[in-house]
Amino acid sequence: MKPKTCKELVIQWCDANLVSAESELLKQGVRITNDMVADLMQKSLPDTGFSWETYKKWITIYRRGGIVRTKEQPELSEIIGQMADNRRETSSVFVVKNDPLDLDPLGIAPPDPEEIDIKKMMFDVPDTYSNYQAPIKLDGYGNKFGIVSDIHFPIHDRSAVLAAHSYLKKENIDCLILLGDIMDTGNLTRHALRKKLRYTWREELEVGRAYIRSLRVLFPDIPIVYFEGNHEQWFTQFIVRQAVQLDGDYIFQERLELEAHKIEWIAEERLGKIGELYIHHGHRLGVGGGMNVAQKLLDKHGVNLVVGHFHRAMEASKRSLDDKVHAVWVNPCLADLHPDYNPHGNGNQGFGVVELSSDGRFMMRQYKVMNGKVLGEKELYG
Ligand SMILES: [Fe+2]
Secondary structure, three states: OOOOOHHHHHHHHHHHHHHHHHHHHHHOOOOOOHHHHHHHHHHHOOOOOOOHHHHHHHHHHHHOOOOOOOOOOOOHHHHHHHHHHHHHHHHHHEOOOOOOOOOOOOOOOOOOHHHEOHHHOOOOOOOOOOOOOOOEEOHHHOOEEEEEOOOOEOOEOHHHHHHHHHHHHHOOOOEEEEOOOOEOOHHHOOOHHHOOOOOOHHHHHHHHHHHHHHHHHHOOOOOEEEEOOHHHHHHHHHHHHHOHHHEOOEOHHHHOOOHHHOEEEEOOOOOEEEOOEEEOOOOOOOOOOOOOHHHHHHHHHOOEEEEOOOOOOEEEEEEOOOOOEEEEEEOOEOEOOOOOOOOOOOOOEEEEEEEEOOOOOEEEEEEEEEOOEEOOOOOOOO
């Protein structure tokens, strides 16, 4: 279509000539200016009636990428030509039936799906950026799993930690699961109440490393899996807040020397699974606090699940119409029950043991710890 305005003329001329002119001159080390382009245009199109200044104005806008190309209305003959092209292309993609009665002379009826030649169809979409990964299966790690969560080093309860771990040692577990918030990371939080701590980040980290070292002395050979909790995640959030450019250079699990102690790290976005039991720290499952978090998690997700995060032993189960029973357990903590940031909370202490059978079913035992002692069936509360 013939350009009518200077803008259209500039689009047409620049589309056709500018890229090659630019690259030609760049080879000679010359960068073509808008003035030079205007000179060139005026020389090659002398009789358009547009001034050099008008050329330059539209060239400047064009090179800035600021030209909005309005859709030109095609002539009727172009539309008819395009329709014929479309029909030719369609017939090369679809095998259209030869209809002796020619009931569809324009060829616009959809072809019989059975006659579509799938191999010739060119429909495709680009790869996705989505990164969801299936739960990590831990079945191969053994049959008896110990679960501890929410120790919150260095504001842990030392006697509770000792009691839980020695019990798990006696239980002869095959695998130990650290279900998140093992570290408190209080120095790196942005929560206002935690700004003045009695210890530095370096001291927090040293306490955590000492635990990791002792853990490997207590359990020298069994697999140990560390699920990231929201408090571990504070480390990454801190780095990103302070210096996003360093994200990836400072990694929490490296600071804690997990790899050196052969402890497997599972990032917060991943679920774990032992047989039919799902595992997560609990902070990314779409349920806040409240009276019975286990019931809320069961209603929301409807699977067998164990989480930490809420610092209070809770359990809920339900039978569905197809006679399947699902249950959710909230693992209690091993942290100080009266931390500065929440001195009168109602958390309790304990840990869990999961025993897996060969068909994927499992048994969950949840133990309470009180005053540094593991409560058994005959112990008295109070
Ligand atoms: Fe926690």
